[in-house]
Amino acid sequence: MKKLLIALLVLATAAFVFAKGDSQSGSGGVTRGMNRKIVMGYSQIGAESEWRTACTNSVKAAAEEYNVELIFSDAQQRQENQMQAIRSFIRQKVDIIGFTPVVETGWDAILQEIKDAGIPVICVDRQVTLAAGKRQEDYITAFIGSNMQAEATKAAQWIVNYMKTTGNTRKKDDGRTDINVAILEGTTGSGAQVGRTEGWNAEIAKYANYKTIFRQTGNFTRAEGQQVMEAWMKSPQANDIDVLLAQNDDMAIGAIDAINAAGKKPGTDIIIVSIDAVKGAFDAMLRKELNATIECNPLLGPQVMDTAVKILNKQPITWWVESEESQFDWTNAEAAYPTRQY
C-alpha cells in the first residue's frame, strides 16, 4: 500500500510538472513595452543540436530581459507532446503562445483551438503546412525564422563553385564528369528538412552532372549523422562520394568522425558543407575538415519578445521578417570566429 501511494505521488508530480512546463518568471513588475506583465507559453521541440540549445537559451534570456513570464515546455521531438503542452497553455489562459513545430503538418485542429481561445500565436524557426485552401497567416499571428530554401540554395551554389575552382583530391567539376553527392537530411517532414530539400533540389537540378548517390535522415543529431555516414563508408560506393551536404552542422560533425575513422580526409577527399554556423562548425573549419557552413540564426529570442509585445499592444507587425544570414568557409572562418555568439 505504502509503495503504491509513493508510486502514485511520483506519477502525479511528473504529470503536474509536464502539464505546467518549466516556468521562468521574474519577480512581479511589468513586461518591457507593456503596462502589465505578460505570460507566454512556449513549446520547444527538444535539444537535438547545438543550434537548438542556442535558440532555447536565446528565448529564455530574452524573456528575462523583457520580464515576460515564460512557461517553457520541451517536447522531446514529439508532436503529441507539443499538442499537450499547447492545450495546457490554452487552459492556463496565457497571453500568447510561441512554438516551433517539430513537423510541418497535423496542426490544423490545434491552431483552430488556439484561434477559438483568442490567443495570438508566434511560430518560431519552422513553419507549418495546413490543409489545402487554408493559409498559415490566418492562424499564425507571426513567423520568426529563416528562409530554409534559400539556405540550401546557397549551399548548392557554394559547392558547385568550389568543385569548379578547386575540387576534391580526385576530381574537379568540368561540367561533364559526375559529381557524386551524399545528403544527410534533417528530421523528416520538418520545415527545415522540407525547405532545405526543396532549395537544394531546385538549384542542383541546373547541373546535370551532380548525382545524389546517398540520401538519408540523420534527424539533425551528431550521433545519427555519424551512424549513417559510417554505414555509407562501409558500402561498395564509399569511394565514389565527392561531396557531403549535411542539412545541419551537428550531422556534418558526426559524419566527419566517421570519415576519419574510415581512413579518408574530410574536407579534402570529400568536400563537406552544412547549415547553421555553430561554434562546432567553426572548430571543424579551422581543422580544415568542414569546408563551409551556411548561417541559420538561432538567436531569435529578442525578436520573439519584441513581436509578442507589439501583437499584444495591437501595433502593426510584419508577418515574417527573414533573418539576415551569412556564410563561412576557410577564407573567412578564422576572422569571424571570435565574434560568433553561438
Ligand code: AHR
Ligand atoms: O530548424 C532549424 C534546424 O533545426 C537547425 O538547422 C538544426 O540544427 C536544428 O536542429
